[in-house]
Amino acid sequence: GQNIDQPTEMTATEGAIVQINCTYQTSGFNGLFWYQQHAGEAPTFLSYNVLDGLEEKGRFSSFLSRSKGYSYLLLKELQMKDSASYLCAVSDSNYQLIWGAGTKLIIKP
Amino acid sequence: NAGVTQTPKFRVLKTGQSMTLLCAQDMNHEYMYWYRQDPGMGLRLIHYSVGEGTTAKGEVPDGYNVSRLKKQNFLLGLESAAPSQTSVYFCASSSGASGANVLTFGAGSRLTVL
Numbered sequence: 001g002q003n004i005d006q007p008t009e010m011t012a013t014e015g016a017i018v019q020i021n022c023t024y025q026t027s028g029f030n031g032l033f034w035y036q037q038h039a040g041e042a043p044t045f046l047s048y049n050v051l052d053g054l055e056e057k058g059r060f061s062s063f064l065s066r067s068k069g070y071s072y073l074l075l076k077e078l079q080m081k082d083s084a085s086y087l088c089a090v091s092d093s094n095y096q097l098i099w100g101a102g103t104k105l106i107i108k109p
Numbered sequence: 110n111a112g113v114t115q116t117p118k119f120r121v122l123k124t125g126q127s128m129t130l131l132c133a134q135d136m137n138h139e140y141m142y143w144y145r146q147d148p149g150m151g152l153r154l155i156h157y158s159v160g161e162g163t164t165a166k167g168e169v170p171d172g173y174n175v176s177r178l179k180k181q182n183f184l185l186g187l188e189s190a191a192p193s194q195t196s197v198y199f200c201a202s203s204s205g206a207s208g209a210n211v212l213t214f215g216a217g218s219r220l221t222v223l
Contacts, residue, residue: 004151008149030208030209031208031209033211035212040217041216041217042113042199042214042215042216042217043152043199043212043214044214045211045212048211087151087152089151089152091207091208091209092208094208095206095207095208095209096154096206096207096208097152097154097207097208097212098151099151099152099153100151101149101150101151102151
């Protein structure tokens with residue numbers, strides 16, 4: 001079967017760094033997406049990785065290892081507005097998205 | 110630039126009632142999707158469309174119907190609502206297949222079935 005695993009909840013301190021992991025087992029792989037979803041709002045796109053390595057975009061970076069079926073989202077210089085759920089989604093062999101349940105990130109002052 | 114607009118935002122139904130959720134996008138996207146989001150679960154695809162006049166089943170299509178009569182609109186219908194359909198529904202659109210393109214989501218429609 002197809003499976004995406006992410007921690008349910010994480011807590012971090014304002015100004016710190018946090019790493020949110022995502023492991024996957026899917027039938028085929030055509031890329032991995034990270035979306036951010038604030039409570040009561042729509043998911044919005046953060047990053048896309050299809051090749052191994054680190055993609056940096058401002059305070060956010062995303063890493064992919066296809067051989068390990070593993071990705072992480074790294075958030076630096078955390079701000080209170082980063083409190084949200086972070087959704088990992090993998091594109092399978094049919095270019096359909098398989099979604100993880102999301103990681104709720106709580107930022108404390 | 111409105112993006113993706115869903116109506117209504119909230120609705121309470123009684124078991125057995127019917128309703129339609131409307132999704133409209135102004136980005137000229139070919140692909141449109143209906144997802145449901147439940148606590149502790151990932152987004153689950155209900156139905157999707159790859160262009161005007163086309164529809165296809167997703168992961169959890171039972172109890173739902175859809176129509177894409179116009180490119181900009183994608184309607185989700187519940188013919189006989191059940192409590193198991195209590196959920197938050199998200200419409201999304203993209204210029205190509207969801208696994209290769211960024212999805213733009215609507216704000217969501219919270220449906221409660223009593």
